Amino acid sequence: MSAVVKVWIDEGCITCDACENICPEVFHVEDDTCIIVDGINPGEWGDDIIEAAEGCPVDVIMYEIAGSDDASPVEDAPAEVVEEVVTAEPEAIGEGALAGVMAGDRDLHILFGSQSGNAESLCSLIAKKATGYGLVGHVHDMDGFDLASMAGMKRVLIACSTWGEGEQPDNAEALFNAAKGAGKTLSNTHFSVCALGDTSYEFYCQSGKEWDEVLAAMGGSRIHDRVDCDVDYDLPAAAWMAEALSRIACVDDSGTFHEDLVAEMIAHAAGDTASASSGDVANVTMPEIQLVANIFRYNADKGESGVDAWACAIPGHHSVLDLLRTLKATQDGTLTFRDGAADDPTTGVSVNGRLVLPGLTRLCDVARDKGQGAQIRIEPVAAYDVIRDLVVDYSSYDNLRAASKPWFVGRQREGAYVGNVAMGTMDAVVATELHTSNDISSPQLLHATSDTVPYNRSYMGPAMVCHLWNRSCDPRISDSSRTAIIESLAATNGVKSETDMASIHRQGSMGKIAAKSVLQAKTAVLSHDGYNGRHGKHVWWYTWSIKSSGMVNETTLYRTVLGPMGLVSNALSGVSARMIFGFTRTGRPMFNELLGMVAPPAGIGKMPKQFNSSVENHHEVISIFNEMDGRF
Numbered sequence: 001m002s003a004v005v006k007v008w009i010d011e012g013c014i015t016c017d018a019c020e021n022i023c024p025e026v027f028h029v030e031d032d033t034c035i036i037v038d039g040i041n042p043g044e045w046g047d048d049i050i051e052a053a054e055g056c057p058v059d060v061i062m063y064e065i066a067g068s069d070d071a072s073p074v075e076d077a078p079a080e081v082v083e084e085v086v087t088a089e090p091e092a093i094g095e096g097a098l099a100g101v102m103a104g105d106r107d108l109h110i111l112f113g114s115q116s117g118n119a120e121s122l123c124s125l126i127a128k129k130a131t132g133y134g135l136v137g138h139v140h141d142m143d144g145f146d147l148a149s150m151a152g153m154k155r156v157l158i159a160c161s162t163w164g165e166g167e168q169p170d171n172a173e174a175l176f177n178a179a180k181g182a183g184k185t186l187s188n189t190h191f192s193v194c195a196l197g198d199t200s201y202e203f204y205c206q207s208g209k210e211w212d213e214v215l216a217a218m219g220g221s222r223i224h225d226r227v228d229c230d231v232d233y234d235l236p237a238a239a240w241m242a243e244a245l246s247r248i249a250c251v252d253d254s255g256t257f258h259e260d261l262v263a264e265m266i267a268h269a270a271g272d273t274a275s276a277s278s279g280d281v282a283n284v285t286m287p288e289i290q291l292v293a294n295i296f297r298y299n300a301d302k303g304e305s306g307v308d309a310w311a312c313a314i315p316g317h318h319s320v321l322d323l324l325r326t327l328k329a330t331q332d333g334t335l336t337f338r339d340g341a342a343d344d345p346t347t348g349v350s351v352n353g354r355l356v357l358p359g360l361t362r363l364c365d366v367a368r369d370k371g372q373g374a375q376i377r378i379e380p381v382a383a384y385d386v387i388r389d390l391v392v393d394y395s396s397y398d399n400l401r402a403a404s405k406p407w408f409v410g411r412q413r414e415g416a417y418v419g420n421v422a423m424g425t426m427d428a429v430v431a432t433e434l435h436t437s438n439d440i441s442s443p444q445l446l447h448a449t450s451d452t453v454p455y456n457r458s459y460m461g462p463a464m465v466c467h468l469w470n471r472s473c474d475p476r477i478s479d480s481s482r483t484a485i486i487e488s489l490a491a492t493n494g495v496k497s498e499t500d501m502a503s504i505h506r507q508g509s510m511g512k513i514a515a516k517s518v519l520q521a522k523t524a525v526l527s528h529d530g531y532n533g534r535h536g537k538h539v540w541w542y543t544w545s546i547k548s549s550g551m552v553n554e555t556t557l558y559r560t561v562l563g564p565m566g567l568v569s570n571a572l573s574g575v576s577a578r579m580i581f582g583f584t585r586t587g588r589p590m591f592n593e594l595l596g597m598v599a600p601p602a603g604i605g606k607m608p609k610q611f612n613s614s615v616e617n618h619h620e621v622i623s624i625f626n627e628m629d630g631r632f
Contacts, residue, residue, distance in 0.1 A: 005064055007026065016057060019053075019061060023045055023049060023052045098268065100252065105253045107136050107155065109138050110130075110137055110156075112171075113171060113172030114160075115161055116161070116508050118233065122194065122241075129241060130245060141364070142176075143170075151185045154188060154189060154190060156220070157194070158193045161208075162197045162203065176214065189255075190222075190251050192240070194241070195227065196229050198230065209226070209228070223251070223257065246265050289314060290313050290374060291312055291363070291375060292375045293312055295390070297335075320356065343360060344359065358378075381445060381448040383447060394444050397444055397463070404464045437473075440510055442510075445510070447463040449507045456497055459497040460494060466518065468485045468488060472485040490529055495522045496526075498518055
């Protein structure tokens with residue numbers, strides 16, 4: 001038996017299953033990577049590990065044999081944990097100032113505030129890269145983190161996303177509120193913050209900015225300036241990571257920052273290829289969560305529905321699908337759900353209102369409260385008929401897909417010879433955009449993100465809208481096929497039936513991608529129709545009214561609905577009279593600045609705003625309107 005003392009995964013795993021087939025006791029292949037089974041002793045499986053490494057087609061399985069400095073390749077495990085420890089023996093760097101800095105305590109504490117998982121994934125990557133700087137990375141979930149322990153930490157990095165309108169993520173809110181009133185407790189702590197956000201929102205990266213301010217207010221020393229990242233955060237986050245690590249690694253055991261050694265530390269990390277390229281695999285085991293699982297049940301034979309609740313104690317890194325399998329095996333064998341591969345697009349469920357693939361969703365991500373009160377609610381996805389329990393009938397989506405005729409008819413285009421074969425060419429930016437817009441994990445799940453679909457079963461739904469729109473944007477498609485697609489999107493059951501992109505946008509990264517495509521498709525369809533028909537005319541008059549008055553209120557409402565005849569038809573309603581004579585309910589001036597002088601009556605007698613409060617079940621109202629619009 002070969003004496004393998006350590007095994008880990010390098011970057012570049014293609015999830016081919018070869019290693020798991022050879023040695024399932026050590027390797028477990030997931031959707032996009034492979035992980036080392038927790039708790040294994042590599043020495044017990046030495047020969048099998050070496051055989052798996054030799055059978056790996058991309059040479060990413062790495063192992064170390066006792067008494068040898070050589071390492072050979074396994075697959076990459078993203079270290080996504082509540083507290084993960086990444087350890088590595090730093091290379092000998094000789095005597096001198098840098099060696100002195102890298103002696104003693106080398107702990108780096110990395111905290112994430114994350115709603116969708118981006119900040120957490122970034123922190124796992126930081127922990128892996130930190131080994132190249134001789135640091136020992138500890139990744140902490142802000143939920144449940146002991147704020148008092150931060151006072152003894154010399155090195156702290158934070159990655160935090162922004163949720164909603166500038167709010168802290170669910171797992172960060174309690175800790176942040178505690179930090180605001182903590183006082184100056186971080187006199188020996190160096191920190192830096194990476195803020196994740198979306199420039200389409202008003203409070204861009206607000207949560208990260210708040211953490212940057214509060215850590216400074218607590219007496220911490222900013223080791224590197226905060227960086228604010230948009231949706232495409234990979235490049236700016238990587239640049240921040242390199243700078244922050246090179247500087248924070250120069251904080252010695254006493255907490256003193258040696259700025260004069262930063263350049264030498266960068267050179268050391270660049271030359272430390274073994275640790276920088278591979279790193280050690282972190283412990284992926286997460287603490288047990290005490291939770292109550294409330295699961296929708298439906299008995300088709302009796303026509304009865306209800307909810308069963310089970311109190312569970314289960315590791316946080318287990319998926320929702322793991323939970324369902326455990327309950328079925330140990331509690332109720334009649335529990336019914338679609339089981340399959342982790343990325344099976346037909347297994348979608350609703351967990352606490354989020355539409356997810358249960359095999360790819362960890363319990364720690366949906367049950368943020370790790371205490372005794374944690375609960376999750378698992379229901380079937382909307383827009384489909386329920387067959388039994390969590391299983392739904394996807395035939396309605398399949399029928400709509402067939403009816404939409406999403407076929408692709410190519411056209412002649414320029415090409416280039418690659419060897420002896422002629423291949424078509426495509427601009428790299430266009431190709432990237434097409435691939436990005438098609439990055440949908442489950443069209444069946446995306447179909448259910450729309451508020452309109454449950455009330456308008458003839459609407460093709462956002463999944464088909466996205467698919468058709470992407471086809472129309474493909475430069476390889478023929479003009480006739482593109483025209484046919486636009487006409488299909490402009491039909492009665494097309495994209496104009498969509499009431500609100502917000503319900504789509506809030507469903508994670510898939511929803512953001514889809515909402516963008518749906519909006520682009522809707523804009524293209526209105527332009528194609530020349531703003532004809534009721535939909536287009538309302539859009540036209542609405543924008544005209546807003547430009548005239550600058551406000552959304554009764555003054556513009558009648559124009560939006562009735563067009564230029566609105567003034568005459570509202571003569572008896574009192575709206576026109578109030579405008580003409582300046583009787584305003586709010587007591588505001590009759591003239592709205594100079595607009596009333598140059599564009600009466602738009603600026604005269606302004607009415608109070610009518611749209612400051614939300615309309616309940618607005619999607620039902622608009623769906624009814626759309627249905628009437630198609631018939632009359």
